[in-house]
Amino acid sequence: MSSQSNPNSISPSEKHNSRRNFLQNGIASTAATAATLSVSSRLAADDQLAVHTSESTPSDSREPIRMALIGCGGRGTGALNDSMSINDNVKLVALADLKLQKCENTRRAMSGRHGAKVDVADNKMYEGLDAYKRILEDPDVDLVLLTTSPGFRPYHIAEAVDAGKHVFAEKPTCVDPAGFRICLAAHDRAVANGTAIVTGTQYRRQTNYVQAVEQIRSGAIGDIVSATTRYCSNSIWFKNRQPGMSELDYQLDNWMHFIWLSGDQITEQAVHNIDTLNWIMGSPPETAYGSGGRFTRPETSEMWDSMSIDYQYPGDRILSFMCRQIPRTKGDNGSVIYGTEATMHIAAMSGGSRIVDRKGNEVWSAKGSISDAYRQEHKDLVDSIVTGKPIVELKDTAESSLTAVMGRLAAYTGQRVTWDFVTEKSKLNLFPKNLDADSFPPSSGHAIPGQTPLV
Known part of the structure; x- marks a missing residue:
């Protein structure tokens, strides 16, 4: 606006x-x-x-x-x-x-x-x-x-x-x-x-998430070795262009499908799970490397269907991240943190948290309500x-948002992207220089690895 x-x-x-x-x-x-x-x-x-x-x-x-x-x-x-x-x-x-x-x-x-x-x-x-x-x-x-x-x-x-x-x-x-x-x-x-x-x-205010982080930091699962997080769902809304609609109005109306407005699924939606892992790990990751693609998006959408990113956090701890929006596929939303002594499972929404030991026994659990949070x-x-x-x-949320952006850039370009690059060197600014409805340019299309430059 x-x-x-x-x-x-x-x-x-x-x-x-x-x-x-x-x-x-x-x-x-x-x-x-x-x-x-x-x-x-x-x-x-x-x-x-x-x-x-x-x-x-x-x-x-x-x-x-x-x-x-x-x-x-x-x-x-x-x-x-x-x-x-x-x-x-x-x-x-x-x-x-x-x-x-x-x-x-x-x-x-x-x-x-x-x-x-x-x-x-x-x-x-x-x-x-x-x-x-x-x-x-x-x-x-x-x-x-x-x-x-x-x-x-x-x-x-x-x-x-x-x-x-x-x-x-x-x-x-x-x-x-x-x-x-x-x-x-x-x-x-x-x-x-x-x-x-x-x-x-x-x-960050949901009781089972807060308690899970406290458990991890108290040593309940030992040292963190690695983690996975998924935000995989079916499809997302799309609105057809109306007669006489300007390009600007069309993109604003379909904001999820244009990267300058949404940042793609990884930034707009999956940032919740990325923020959870930054919180658990105690910092943003050092690098991101990944891939993805598009199969089912509308022709004019800039979004990808899926991304898979390996984030490397300090201490050589790897987060395997995936997000996906493809119809008729199996959904999965939540995080798993693997420790030297046990594993923490944190389900999204109101699914609760639990610790499972090396023998497969549940040794701790907590309920939570997302509506309360x-x-x-x-x-x-x-x-x-x-x-x-x-x-x-704001700083913590901005760092988590940029962590999502870093993963998107890695997937879009096919390059390994570092935290130092996105915070200190990147010149990327997606916001249009003018928002004049009469002269707003059409989309240049979706990203293609190997062709889309890392800016």
């Missing part, structure tokens, strides 16, 4: 800073009390929870955190619902999307679910590529949820930080090395500004804002 812009073009207003200080000082005691509540006791089915939160909103006269959503698709509306379901002290005040109809749909759905927590006037709904700017310029917005297609994410994050906003940013946070560097700079500015950035890597990331974010101790976690 943005063309590239000067990251210093927007500065926080005095009015916004005054409001932020008021919120932190005035609501801190309420947040401290709320933080002692059990998360599980606050969660129920979505409709039941919506009734509970709308009826039990505190009567405290102090102002709630005022939120705005930028990107009113399914993931954005889901993130918004998660935040309003778990947090009593929030209010939705503005919406932005490429299409005004999506803003209206989101307002209607959230009003029906959360009642008085939704207060979006007609003139606080914005459409178009620059719609996000209207929200960042609004001094009454405290927190922005950034859920547009990923290609815009680094630029939106950077401008939101410079506007003095707290941020929830969906994953991935970048699709190329240029975006990664923007994220690192934004992370540092957010720390200096005292503004929060929480990202949509919910597994989706909400917990929003509770942690809001709590950090109102207590004046903002969480800033």
